[in-house]
């Protein structure tokens with residue numbers, strides 16, 4: 001099976017003339033010999049540009065490759081625009097699998113003899129069918145006998161084996177590409193395939209999707225802007241998921257949205273707000289925001305609400321990434337390229353030995369033309385894209401969480417501008433960034449950081465001897481870097497200690513001042529108040 005599949009893949013690649021991607025001078029003699037020996041496999045589409053041929057080849061190889069192409073289409077930092085634009089056109093329309101098979105799979109997964117035990121009106125013809133799963137409608141019989149409209153998502157039978165087999169072949173091809181492509185090392189094809197592997201295998205596990213949906217629903221429980229359907233976890237398994245059926249207008253159906261009198265400006269702004277809330281408030285964002293997964297509720301079109309489905313892919317950011325990201329945006333829009341460069345170094349996104357001046361100048365060259373446009377037309381997604389591609393020349397390691405974020409940002413912007421072309425993204429997003437950054441400073445933030453950091457230090461302190469041991473075994477360059485980090489750790493510890501002491505003394509003086517003020521001479525409270533202000537300032541600036 002594997003050999004025949006491998007041959008089929010080779011045949012498809014050659015019949016679409018994709019060997020052309022490797023210039024002849026880069027092909028070793030054995031590769032040229034192998035190509036010549038397969039003389040009957042000629043390029044059958046010589047009149048088409050290479051991007052179109054690549055898209056057609058992936059389409060004919062099937063869903064795993066189509067999804068792979070879709071992922072590559074988000075990597076403008078790695079591939080030229082003419083290839084990426086073509087790959088973005090890939091759509092994974094696949095025929096449905098038999099409804100009876102789906103029913104049997106549901107019965108087996110849920111441990112029931114007949115679908116009627118749990119559902120009524122199970123519809124064997126699927127509502128939708130995609131490369132990995134298909135969706136059926138039914139009514140779920142609830143514990144109190146009531147019926148709830150649901151959809152049941154079922155993973156395609158045997159899809160896991162096919163994906164695993166194709167991924168193994170992709171690995172082999174990635175290795176060949178790394179050796180033969182002129183840009184093979186920089187493109188890091190094996191890492192790209194690994195990243196894809198993780199995403200696609202995650203999508204096969206509906207327990208993961210259910211957990212993501214529950215988390216997102218909880219995060220937006222009181223929101224006017226986003227609704228996530230309820231998941232019936234007791235009836236969900238890794239290959240079957242039962243969730244509330246939603247009714248809404250697909251977000252791409254602009255005519256229908258306008259016909260029901262939707263406030264399009266508010267809807268567009270809410271899209272941006274929902275995204276920034278997910279990123280900066282929750283550090284947990286829906287990362288598969290293509291239009292097929294977003295609907296708008298029929299209710300209250302003057303106060304429009306999104307409905308999000310398919311939470312299979314989510315992104316998370318750690319606090320450092322978030323802070324650097326927010327500061328990067330603000331520095332960029334202030335055209336402070338030195339700060340942007342420095343932030344990339346401080347965050348560890350580019351190596352510590354990067355020459356900041358050179359990096360700053362490279363960022364200026366790429367980003368300054370962006371400001372030729374009015375602020376309202378600048379794309380955040382493209383800003384990030386440009387920054388990442390520049391940073392990559394300075395050896396920035398690919399940061400999958402940031403790539404996911406940048407891809408989602410492009411979707412969100414595209415969507416927002418489609419709904420309301422005058423949407424000023426910077427104006428909509430700026431208050432979020434500023435508000436978030438404001439929350440990161442000040443006394444409440446210090447208290448929060450102290451509380452957050454205590455368990456961290458409690459956990460890290462016992463590791464110090466190991467770190468020290470590793471330090472002694474490192475080479476001189478790493479030792480210097482480690483020493484710097486240890487100094488920072490010590491400094492942070494000292495600061496934290498000082499902050500705890502000063503904040504405790506500030507709190508004690510305030511309490512004493514208020515007792516003296518209430519029960520003794522109010523004038524005596526004044527010096528205590530001054531002392532508390534001094535300690536608060538001390539805690540702030542420590």
Ligand SMILES: Nc1ncnc2c1ncn2[C@@H]1O[C@H](COP(=O)(O)OP(=O)(O)OP(=O)(O)O)[C@@H](O)[C@H]1O
Nearest residue numbers: 128130132133135151229243244245246292309310
């Ligand atoms: N809760 C729901 N209520 C109503 N319709 C739904 C619901 N969930 C999914 N659908 C329908 O099924 C389609 C496919 O669902 P979903 O996107 O979850 O599947 P998928 O296999 O992950 O597809 P893709 O990967 O192409 O996005 C949706 O576009 C929508 O039309």
